[in-house]
Amino acid sequence: MFKDQSQTSLPPEETKAERTRRKVFDTAMTLFRGRGFDETTMRDISKDAGMALGTAYYHFPSKEAIISAYYESTQSRHHAYVTEHLAECKTLQERLHMVFHSKLEQVQGDRRMLGAIFKFNGDPKHPLSVLGDETRELQRQSVATLALALRGERLGREVAELLPLALWALQMGLLLYLLYDSSEGQRRTFRLMDQSLALTVQLLGVVRNPLLGPVVTPILRQVGQMLDDAQISLKDRPPILQELK
Amino acid sequence: MFKDQSQTSLPPEETKAERTRRKVFDTAMTLFRGRGFDETTMRDISKDAGMALGTAYYHFPSKEAIISAYYESTQSRHHAYVTEHLAECKTLQERLHMVFHSKLEQVQGDRRMLGAIFKFNGDPKHPLSVLGDETRELQRQSVATLALALRGERLGREVAELLPLALWALQMGLLLYLLYDSSEGQRRTFRLMDQSLALTVQLLGVVRNPLLGPVVTPILRQVGQMLDDAQISLKDRPPILQELK
DNA sequence: TCTACTATTTGAACGTGTTCAAAAACCTCC
DNA sequence: GGAGGTTTTTGAACACGTTCAAATAGTAGA
Numbered sequence: 001m002f003k004d005q006s007q008t009s010l011p012p013e014e015t016k017a018e019r020t021r022r023k024v025f026d027t028a029m030t031l032f033r034g035r036g037f038d039e040t041t042m043r044d045i046s047k048d049a050g051m052a053l054g055t056a057y058y059h060f061p062s063k064e065a066i067i068s069a070y071y072e073s074t075q076s077r078h079h080a081y082v083t084e085h086l087a088e089c090k091t092l093q094e095r096l097h098m099v100f101h102s103k104l105e106q107v108q109g110d111r112r113m114l115g116a117i118f119k120f121n122g123d124p125k126h127p128l129s130v131l132g133d134e135t136r137e138l139q140r141q142s143v144a145t146l147a148l149a150l151r152g153e154r155l156g157r158e159v160a161e162l163l164p165l166a167l168w169a170l171q172m173g174l175l176l177y178l179l180y181d182s183s184e185g186q187r188r189t190f191r192l193m194d195q196s197l198a199l200t201v202q203l204l205g206v207v208r209n210p211l212l213g214p215v216v217t218p219i220l221r222q223v224g225q226m227l228d229d230a231q232i233s234l235k236d237r238p239p240i241l242q243e244l245k
Numbered sequence: 246m247f248k249d250q251s252q253t254s255l256p257p258e259e260t261k262a263e264r265t266r267r268k269v270f271d272t273a274m275t276l277f278r279g280r281g282f283d284e285t286t287m288r289d290i291s292k293d294a295g296m297a298l299g300t301a302y303y304h305f306p307s308k309e310a311i312i313s314a315y316y317e318s319t320q321s322r323h324h325a326y327v328t329e330h331l332a333e334c335k336t337l338q339e340r341l342h343m344v345f346h347s348k349l350e351q352v353q354g355d356r357r358m359l360g361a362i363f364k365f366n367g368d369p370k371h372p373l374s375v376l377g378d379e380t381r382e383l384q385r386q387s388v389a390t391l392a393l394a395l396r397g398e399r400l401g402r403e404v405a406e407l408l409p410l411a412l413w414a415l416q417m418g419l420l421l422y423l424l425y426d427s428s429e430g431q432r433r434t435f436r437l438m439d440q441s442l443a444l445t446v447q448l449l450g451v452v453r454n455p456l457l458g459p460v461v462t463p464i465l466r467q468v469g470q471m472l473d474d475a476q477i478s479l480k481d482r483p484p485i486l487q488e489l490k
Numbered sequence: 491t492c493t494a495c496t497a498t499t500t501g502a503a504c505g506t507g508t509t510c511a512a513a514a515a516c517c518t519c520c
Numbered sequence: 521g522g523a524g525g526t527t528t529t530t531g532a533a534c535a536c537g538t539t540c541a542a543a544t545a546g547t548a549g550a
Contacts, residue, residue: 016516017528038368042507052530054510059528063507115368123283123360131425177475180376192475199467206460215451222444230422230437261546262498287537297500299540304498308537 021059023049028066033109037067037116067116074110075138078103079145086148092204095149096167096197103171104178104193108186114179143168158220159207162227170196266304268294273311278354282312282361312361319355320383323348324390331393337449340394341412341442348416349423349438353431359424388413403465404452407472415441 027049031040042063046056060066081102089095107114120126129135147164155163174196178189207216272294276285287308291301305311326347334340352359365371374380392409400408419441423434452461 020528041505043505053508054531055529057508058530061508119364119368123364131421176376177477188475192471195467195471195474199464199471202464202467206464212457212460215457219444219447219451222440222447226437226440226444229440230433232422265498286535288535298538299501300499302538303500306538 024056024059032113036112074106075141078106082145082148093201099149100193158224161224269301269304277358281357319351320386323351327390327393338446344394345438359420403469406469
């Protein structure tokens with residue numbers, strides 16, 4: 001219809017195909033948020049987007065692929081937000097608070113979509129399984145984003161290795177909790193999050209207490225070895241869990 | 246076809262309907278184990294069971310309901326096994342070992358079916374969500390079975406409240422790991438399990454150390470309060486997570 | 491044995507996600 | 521502007537889980 005003459009120089013990358021793809025994505029997001037993932041059909045999406053069913057499938061190989069795209073986009077938005085606001089936070093508490101709160105606020109409106117993400121963890125072969133092969137890179141990024149909150153902390157080797165993964169697990173748990181939390185404004189999840197983070201900081205204090213070193217260090221070391229052995233680790237190429245052996 | 250004349254007195258409860266239902270269940274189990282849940286069609290099941298599609302649906306309201314029945318049957322088999330063998334185990338280690346090993350051995354052959362169970366956790370409304378409303382009773386039983394391993398232990402109030410739930414979470418984690426573990430005989434999962442249990446016992450030692458009481462007790466108390474507040478608790482009617490507030 | 495009722499079985503039909511061959515639009519080089 | 525090629529769009533078709541009205545088998549009371 002329209003030749004895109006207004007933007008000859010700015011983004012030369014917005015091809016027609018990309019515009020269609022975005023139209024599918026945006027329409028799907030609106031419908032998913034409104035009715036939920038399962039209640040929205042691909043036919044609904046293509047109809048609302050003003051195109052044929054096959055067209056939507058040309059741009060997204062499956063319905064879940066749309067969720068996957070959402071997953072990527074929130075992750076990168078979160079990462080951007082965190083890197084931007086990191087300098088403003090002075091203490092560890094502040095950094096953890098900022099990192100976790102921004103994540104939660106970001107996905108707060110998408111509660112009904114989270115289910116669609118958690119749904120696929122049961123299938124190791126499934127591309128959307130958070131623990132699986134295909135989301136490995138995404139999961140690595142997610143851990144890296146959270147690890148930014150630990151920047152500059154003096155941590156023992158064991159803690160430095162384990163904590164980012166533990167934070168990731170905590171975040172996953174909180175997102176799962178969010179999914180079930182229909183309290184107003186999801187305040188329950190926010191409270192649980194604050195308490196969890198306070199506890200984390202407190203535990204970190206215990207772990208760093210030199211008097212308790214002899215008790216704590218061997219345990220941490222053992223936990224680390226155990227997770228390594230089970231390949232639930234972060235050492236160089238981080239799989240979390242792919243098909244094992 | 247056959248009038249069942251051989252059992253006039255033994256089980257008066259095996260009606261024809263029950264026999265058909267069992268036929269559906271058994272056929273489904275065979276196919277699920279062989280090809281996996283998703284790869285098995287309701288049409289496959291009904292054909293192999295020698296009946297029409299609608300008949301299978303008369304006895305099970307949905308495909309997932311068959312998994313649900315499996316879920317119940319393993320839980321009760323596990324419980325029976327544990328109560329029977331509990332007396333043979335003298336130490337805490339032995340009891341934990343027996344309880345966890347028997348569970349794992351029981352579901353070992355059903356790896357491919359576990360995915361179908363984990364799949365539904367994403368949806369709070371879904372009857373098969375392990376955290377949800379409808380599986381509450383089943384989850385309570387599961388925790389109770391695991392708690393049998395702690396019978397007779399002297400535990401502080403906080404630990405006594407938290408540990409069973411922690412064991413349940415551990416078991417869930419191990420089952421998820423099992424799902425991804427295609428190592429021969431699932432030895433990776435067994436090893437991870439043994440290590441986790443050893444660590445559990447070791448941690449229990451730390452927690453019980455009277456010298457560390459002042460450090461450990463307030464933390465445990467706080468964790469307990471936090472989970473209570475978030476309704477992730479076991480106090481009287483245990484919800485774990487249902488739709489919140 | 492017949493009658494009325496219930497429990498069970500049947501397969502056609504529906505809505506879904508997905509696939510695909512063909513049509514249409516677009517692009518590039520002459 | 522037209523020929524040849526590629527990208528995008530289209531809607532019919534498929535297999536699946538599920539529903540349902542109708543057919544059949546079973547049962548209990550006369």
